[in-house]
Amino acid sequence: MSNVDADRPDLTGRSGGDALTRLYDAHARDLHRYLTRRLDPVSADDLVAETFLVAWERRAHYDPTRGAARAWLFGIATTLLRRNSRLEARALRAMAEQAGRAEVSEQEDTASVARVDAGRTARSLTAGLAALRPEERDVLLLVAWASLRPVEIATALDLDVRTVRTRLHRARTKLRTALGREGQP
Amino acid sequence: MNDHDHDPIDDLLAGLREDVPEMTERSFASTRTHLVMVIDPPTPADTQDSGEPVAPQRRSQKWRSPPRRLAVSAAAVVALAAGAVVWTAVDGDLTPNAAAERLNSAADRVTTTDAPVGPEQYRYVVSHYWSLDTIVLRSTALHRLMAAKNEVWIPADPSQDCTQHSTRGEEYQWLVGSDEQAEELGIDPTTPTSDQDQLPCGDFADGSWQQPSTDFLASLPRDPQALYDRLVTDTEGHGSDPDLEVLVYAADALRTSQVPPDLRAALYRALALVPDLEITEEFANLDGHRGTAYGITRSGQRHDVIIDPATGQYIGERQVDLDGVTGVPEGTVISYTSVDLPVVVDEVGETG
Numbered sequence: 137m138s139n140v141d142a143d144r145p146d147l148t149g150r151s152g153g154d155a156l157t158r159l160y161d162a163h164a165r166d167l168h169r170y171l172t173r174r175l176d177p178v179s180a181d182d183l184v185a186e187t188f189l190v191a192w193e194r195r196a197h198y199d200p201t202r203g204a205a206r207a208w209l210f211g212i213a214t215t216l217l218r219r220n221s222r223l224e225a226r227a228l229r230a231m232a233e234q235a236g237r238a239e240v241s242e243q244e245d246t247a248s249v250a251r252v253d254a255g256r257t258a259r260s261l262t263a264g265l266a267a268l269r270p271e272e273r274d275v276l277l278l279v280a281w282a283s284l285r286p287v288e289i290a291t292a293l294d295l296d297v298r299t300v301r302t303r304l305h306r307a308r309t310k311l312r313t314a315l316g317r318e319g320q321p
Numbered sequence: 322m323n324d325h326d327h328d329p330i331d332d333l334l335a336g337l338r339e340d341v342p343e344m345t346e347r348s349f350a351s352t353r354t355h356l357v358m359v360i361d362p363p364t365p366a367d368t369q370d371s372g373e374p375v376a377p378q379r380r381s382q383k384w385r386s387p388p389r390r391l392a393v394s395a396a397a398v399v400a401l402a403a404g405a406v407v408w409t410a411v412d413g414d415l416t417p418n419a420a421a422e423r424l425n426s427a428a429d430r431v432t433t434t435d436a437p438v439g440p441e442q443y444r445y446v447v448s449h450y451w452s453l454d455t456i457v458l459r460s461t462a463l464h465r466l467m468a469a470k471n472e473v474w475i476p477a478d479p480s481q482d483c484t485q486h487s488t489r490g491e492e493y494q495w496l497v498g499s500d501e502q503a504e505e506l507g508i509d510p511t512t513p514t515s516d517q518d519q520l521p522c523g524d525f526a527d528g529s530w531q532q533p534s535t536d537f538l539a540s541l542p543r544d545p546q547a548l549y550d551r552l553v554t555d556t557e558g559h560g561s562d563p564d565l566e567v568l569v570y571a572a573d574a575l576r577t578s579q580v581p582p583d584l585r586a587a588l589y590r591a592l593a594l595v596p597d598l599e600i601t602e603e604f605a606n607l608d609g610h611r612g613t614a615y616g617i618t619r620s621g622q623r624h625d626v627i628i629d630p631a632t633g634q635y636i637g638e639r640q641v642d643l644d645g646v647t648g649v650p651e652g653t654v655i656s657y658t659s660v661d662l663p664v665v666v667d668e669v670g671e672t673g
Contacts, residue, residue: 146561148620148646153360160353168344177342184344185352189457192360196622196647196655197453201559201566219508261337271514280334294452296471297532298485302518308330315333 144200152195159205160188166206167213170282174217175224187213203291210282211292214274221270228266232259257315264314272307275300420600420615421593423630427613428589431582431633436665443474445666445673446578448637449608452656453647454493458506463498464649465510466656474669475522479535483522484669488515496649530555530570533579543583545590552591562619564595572626575635578663586633592626601625605639608659612636621646622655634662 142162145155164184171180190212191198198208217224265273274293278284286304290297438444447470454467469489476483490513503510526534542548552567560566571588574580580588592598592615601616605627612634616625621644627636639657647655664673 148561148622153357156360157353157357160356164349164352165344168348169341172341172344173338177344180344181348181352184348185355186457188352188356189359190455192356193455193457193462193648194453196620196642199569200561201556201569218512257333258337261333271516276330276334280331294469294489296485296487296518298518298520299487299516302516302520308328311330311334315330 143204143206145205146200147191147195147198147205153192156188156192156195159191159209163206163209164188166282167209170210170277171213171217173281174277175220175227179220179223183213183216186216190216203288207284207288207292210278210284211289211294214278214293218270218274221273224273225266225270228262232263232266260315261311264311267314268307268310272303272310275303276307276311279304420598423600423613424589424593424598424615424628427628427630427633428586428593429633430631431586431589435582435663438475438477438665440477441667443476443666443669443671444578444663445472445474445671446660446663447472447672448576448578448658448660450656450658451494451654453496453649455648456498456503456506456508458508461502461506462648463502463506464496464647465498466494466496466654468492472672474666474671479522481522482519484517484519486515486517488513490514496653496655531573533574533577535579538574538580538584541584541587543587545587545594548587549591549594562617564597565617565619565624567595568592568598568615568617568624568626572624572638575626576638576658576660578635578660580635582633585635589628589633605636607637607639607657610636610659610661614639616641618643635660 142158145159146152147155167187168177168180168184171183175183187209191209194212198205265277268276275286275289278289278292279286284292286300287297289295290300293300435444450469450471451466452469454465456463456465467490469487470491472486474484490511493510500510523534526532526537528534528537542551549567552570553563556563556566556570560569571592575585575588595617597617598615599617600613601623602614602625604611605614605625607627610627610629612627612629614625614627616623618624621642623641623643624638625641626638628634629636637657637659640655642649642653642655643651645651645653649655666673
């Protein structure tokens with residue numbers, strides 16, 4: 137049971153501050169990595185700090201029965217990140233373009249087909265991610281990059297699990313379409 | 322787990338942007354130091370008072386406290402907002418026994434049947450959920466109650482699709498702060514989202530108190546003591562307080578409007594057995610629906626369920642921050658859910 141308690145600490149009691157500091161030690165790097173993948177390291181620094189300040193502010197809202205604290209923290213981070221969704225889409229588009237250029241130069245260098253394919257996939261995925269609605273991108277990347285389950289995302293983002301699954305389904309379909317288009321010879 | 326949970330796309334995504342730089346040790350350490358200072362700021366009281374430790378949330382009050390003027394204006398805004406309950410007093414005259422008596426009487430008045438849904442008809446259930454949304458930037462904390470609405474159309478035939486429409490952020494009420502202040506911080510305060518889903522009704526009911534399936538509800542005992550015992554068993558090890566958790570689980574199920582009348586009555590009688598449950602307000606008003614509030618207070622927060630004493634209808638629930646631990650003025654309602662009386666409609670999209 138001690139694992140369960142560490143994953144789902146009571147943040148409201150007298151030792152709530154210590155519990156939150158332990159959560160920071162356990163999850164700050166993981167959150168930072170997720171936020172860096174979605175934005176950049178500098179924004180991630182700010183957002184990690186803000187996530188834990190909000191977590192402290194809202195500790196009374198964390199209900200250990202509803203899910204692990206890790207999912208709750210990713211939910212806060214994702215909500216904060218939403219303010220930067222336009223920035224994220226712009227950065228993703230830029231990356232997709234960059235990947236496209238790299239692919240062209242690799243082809244000229246007669247690089248292996250596998251590498252070209254990987255580059256193409258990355259470009260299509262990145263372009264596909266940029267074109268998603270922010271709420272679709274949120275659930276998809278919480279699954280793919282934060283390893284959260286739909287039910288955990290539902291709790292973390294205060295959504296119905298059906299909404300999460302619908303968004304996930306739509307996001308994957310759109311990405312599949314984006315990949316299919318690129319895959320055509 | 323089911324097929325929704327994993328997809329080959331996820332594997333492709335897992336390889337994308339994998340080579341990002343890790344958090345630097347410097348960033349990790351400085352953020353941690355800042356966090357610790359916010360949680361537990363050094364104050365003169367620390368050096369003077371070597372006896373009883375002061376609760377951390379009290380000590381961080383300085384960081385979180387809005388200017389007095391703001392707190393007052395926020396209070397005024399919320400008090401004026403139609404239908405919102407804000408300041409509620411704990412009625413000291415009413416004993417827990419009174420709560421039990423009243424709950425049993427509400428159970429007696431639960432109508433024996435819900436309105437029948439015809440073959441081509443739908444039961445329309447709508448709940449309104451207001452929750453605390455906190456924006457923290459540097460040393461400023463703004464708090465507001467944010468609205469979400471969840472509408473579900475449940476067909477008579479459970480094998481057909483249920484339709485759900487949810488909206489969030491269309492309305493909000495500032496508790497501490499204003500649109501202008503949010504904009505000054507570079508935040509757009511209005512970001513409403515909405516979603517409509519149509520999926521088989523049975524798909525996501527997992528047979529828990531939180532997502533009850535028809536079978537789960539049918540399997541629960543109707544004897545109040547047995548039902549209370551079941552709640553105690555199912556909540557064991559969950560939550561911060563056993564009594565509170567029983568109330569929370571019962572509310573989870575009641576909120577879905579799927580609980581049949583006989584079970585609803587039994588749940589009220591079971592709640593009458595919860596120690597420390599008190600009548601916390603005689604005429605609580607939740608979005609214009611009035612009922613008796615029954616609550617439990619733990620760690621400076623009170624959780625209420627609100628039941629119409631005349632019809633036994635479940636009206637909703639709310640959470641009151643009695644001590645202002647979340648940074649809002651003391652006694653502020655920090656979340657509430659109101660459930661409208663379900664109605665029978667002829668088609669999806671109709672709201673009765």
